[in-house]
Amino acid sequence: MVRDWTAVIPVKRLSAAKSRLRGAVPPARHAELVLAMVRDTASAVLTAEAVAELIVVTDDPEAAAAVGELGARVVPDTPAAELNAAMRFGADEVAGLTRFRAVLAGDLPALHPEQLDEALGRAERRSFVADAAGTGTVLLAAGPGEPLDPRFGLGSAVAHAASGARALDGAWPGLRQDVDTPADLQRVLALGAGRHTCDLLRDLGLTVSCVPAA
Numbered sequence: 001m002v003r004d005w006t007a008v009i010p011v012k013r014l015s016a017a018k019s020r021l022r023g024a025v026p027p028a029r030h031a032e033l034v035l036a037m038v039r040d041t042a043s044a045v046l047t048a049e050a051v052a053e054l055i056v057v058t059d060d061p062e063a064a065a066a067v068g069e070l071g072a073r074v075v076p077d078t079p080a081a082e083l084n085a086a087m088r089f090g091a092d093e094v095a096g097l098t099r100f101r102a103v104l105a106g107d108l109p110a111l112h113p114e115q116l117d118e119a120l121g122r123a124e125r126r127s128f129v130a131d132a133a134g135t136g137t138v139l140l141a142a143g144p145g146e147p148l149d150p151r152f153g154l155g156s157a158v159a160h161a162a163s164g165a166r167a168l169d170g171a172w173p174g175l176r177q178d179v180d181t182p183a184d185l186q187r188v189l190a191l192g193a194g195r196h197t198c199d200l201l202r203d204l205g206l207t208v209s210c211v212p213a214a
Ligand SMILES: Nc1nc2c(ncn2[C@@H]2O[C@H](COP(=O)(O)OP(=O)(O)OP(=O)(O)O)[C@@H](O)[C@H]2O)c(=O)[nH]1
Pocket: 009, 010, 011, 012, 013, 016, 017, 018, 019, 020, 021, 057, 058, 059, 077, 081, 082, 083, 086, 105, 106, 107, 180
């Protein structure tokens, strides 16, 4: 498979990120959990054969250091500090319109590189992958010459379809399982979370057995 794609992951400041997930782990470990999920997502993306480069858009120094160590290129957030603005900046300005670009959420700790390869292999034009619930979006892809035009937020799957993006229909359970709430964390554990998320949850006694995703 040719490494054609530039992947982009936006990461909010860890202390402010994933507020709906608060309570899943003790408050003092929340940022650590967010970072573990970012690490697992970034590791899987960088392992995917279709991905040539990963750009992480973040102002968080700890997240920047962690993904930089994995091999990602880190760029600062936009002054707007808004999810769609960060995605647009990373994909259309930093990577550039000549590239194949795919933006992903940084909360996919059960992501398998093979699932991402398969999804990107089917993304011939602007396309998206809906989340497991079918309402949100976990991945939005655009080809050369196509602006990303991200519409992430409440009901984004419908918004992306209405904007002309094609819904990709593979099963891809790890790719589709984002972690917004404590219940999602249980779903991820059932699928097999990545090493960093697994290790943290085991350390906290929240799981005894945790099968790594990749
Ligand atoms: N760079 C950047 N990333 C963001 C921003 N907002 C969200 N993200 C990232 O976008 C991905 C999806 O995040 P969400 O679950 O929608 O947002 P969240 O604000 O962290 O979560 P909640 O507080 O629970 O709504 C995660 O990787 C977030 O870190 C932002 O303003 N800037």
